[in-house]
Amino acid sequence: MIPGDKVMQSKYNNDNKSLQQIKLFEDSKIRSVWDDKEEQWYFSVVDVVAVLTESVNPRDYWFKMKKRVHSEDGIELSTICRQLKMQSADGKMSETDAANVKALPR
Secondary structure, X not given: OOOOEEXXXXXXXXXXXXXXXXXXXXXXXXXXXXXXXXXXXXXEHHHHHHHHHOOOOHHHHHXXXXXXXXXXXXXXXXXXXXEEEEEOOOOOEEEEEEEOOOOOOO
16 A cells, blocks of 8 residues: 555445445545456546646546547557446446556556
8 A cells, every 4th residue: 555545435336346445645535446357456547637636627637638648649548547437426426537556657
């Protein structure tokens, strides 16, 4: 576990039988899902972008970043992410871009 990283909430998602947690990193929430088959954590890319950039609209930041990288380098960032259901702020389960620890630094 990363220093300053704490588990705030843990529960199982009945839809895909995966463990979901909200991790705290320097008082910021990062949603995560444990994949039993791959035996690794996936983290919400939008939440990580919010922590790293301190953007007021991290979802928009991530969208524009994907477009910019695709136009400049021809790389589709969505291909290194998976769409996983995570609980949003309104309590609903919605699909969001998620990446494992290998894909996040890219």
